[in-house]
Amino acid sequence: GESVGLHLPTLSVQEGDNSIINCAYSNSASDYFIWYKQESGKGPQFIIDIRSNMDKRQGQRVTVLLNKTVKHLSLQIAATQPGDSAVYFCAERGGTALIFGKGTTLSVSS
């Protein structure tokens, strides 16, 4: 079946670096994408979303890029901090359900 997935299961960066977390999706009909952050022992937390009529959206220290041609989504975190260490999920709205990808674990070292 079609699903949302991520390129890499883990990403390690140094504090202060920029992080880029990638996600590939296969459902070309998807028109709404979301990034979530899950810290250890907690539930996922909404970070930012983007609709398919946009190719870029910025939040506080985060930017989401959408490339519909290659069905690729990325989350960029500027000046990564130790508090950014978590599992990051991309998700798509498929009908009425939010379908999550497999997650990338971001580790930030000082």
Place this chain on the structure above:
Amino acid sequence: DTAVSQTPKYLVTQMGNDKSIKCEQNLGHDTMYWYKQDSKKFLKIMFSYNNKELIINETVPNRFSPKSPDKAHLNLHINSLELGDSAVYFCASSQGRSTGELFFGEGSRLTVL
């Protein structure tokens, strides 16, 4: 005040038992969800209710039965527990069904022995 609260946080039980997990949200949202997260962190939708009406019922064994007594509560009852039911179960809520901004609880870790 916790926005989405689940109880219990941890649950250890024997195969064949019946257990329930409760969820309450104080955000005034009209849509609630149950997600299951397996040991590989994969999150999968199980059920969704909108204004107490079931709108999503994924391929879940009928041993799992959700109940929504009102908009603020969505409970999950599991009969005849199996080893494969061990997971973290997350409750979430949202304002409307079309938003992607879900508010999750902290999860209930179920271990079936």
